[in-house]
Amino acid sequence: MTTVAFVAAFGAGAASADQIAIPSQDEWDSARQISTLPSGQTIGYVEMGNTEGDPLVLIHGYTDNSRSWSLLTPELADRHIFAVDLRGHGASAAPECCYTLMDFSHDLEGFLLEQKIETTDIVGHSLGSMTAALFAAQHPDMVDRLVLISTAAAMPEASGDWLWENVPQLPEALDPDGEFMNEWYWNPNPVPADFIDRERAESAATPKHVWMGVLEALTITDWSPNATRIETPTLVLWGDQDELFGEDAQDLVKRILPEARHETYEGYGHNMFWETPGTVGLMIEAFLSE
Secondary structure, three states: OOHHHHHHHOOOOOOOOOEEOOOOOOOHHHHOEEEEOOOOOEEEEEEEEEOOOOEEEEEOOOOOOHHHHOOOHHHHOOOEEEEEOOOOOOOOOOOOOOOOHHHHHHHHHHHHHHOOOOOEEEEEEOHHHHHHHHHHHHOHHHEEEEEEEOOOOEOOHHHHHHHHHHHHHOOOOOOOOOHHHHHHOOOOOOOOHHHHHHHHHHHHOOOHHHHHHHHHHHHOOEOHHHHHHOOOOEEEEEEOOOOOOOHHHHHHHHHHOOOOEEEEEOOOOOOHHHHOHHHHHHHHHHHHHO
């Protein structure tokens, strides 16, 4: 879909032909576009914001998708935003193999080339932050500024144990309102139901082999040896109620990224940008504008 056609379809609130409106929760699925990479992998994405603004790529977490950014993007609408679906997630193709950070990073490179984006700011959450960090280390010339939300250099042992106790036993058809999914999407502060119910349902639709492929890859992942190759200014955001990537994980990130700016959100969890999108959005926008 061209930019002009997209603005016509989602024109409510669009300021001009240069402004692609941010879709509502109802509109999010129909706003997704598909990019076919040189590798043949297809990647879903939602384009929005000011097409004359600086490009910004958003990368979601494990079993999330581009909708993960729907609460935050209104705070970043002055930028040309591309919220991608990682392979196996959202509208992207879900091959049997492979789901390592290297695979996600390679897909991201292909996506940027297809979109003719030479350099971009990147914001990643959780798995997406790990992908973003590796990409910034591999392609420092393609990243202007980097924001890592709820990140870790490697999967903490306790979190890995919990995932291994649960994920291999998940049924092929996962109940979005079941005990596991409600625990997976627990937040210490309220999150809009219209968003989180859809996000949980879409996560539950993630194929079982993707759940397992990502888990198997994360179990042997440690991107810390690549940290010294990250040259771009970096902001690290973390909520101190994060039950997946806790304080020990953050201590390691601080050691391997000593030049980064590290900010803690007290009383907020792993998905703090869902819990307080306005506050997080203002901090990210200020950092990207420095």
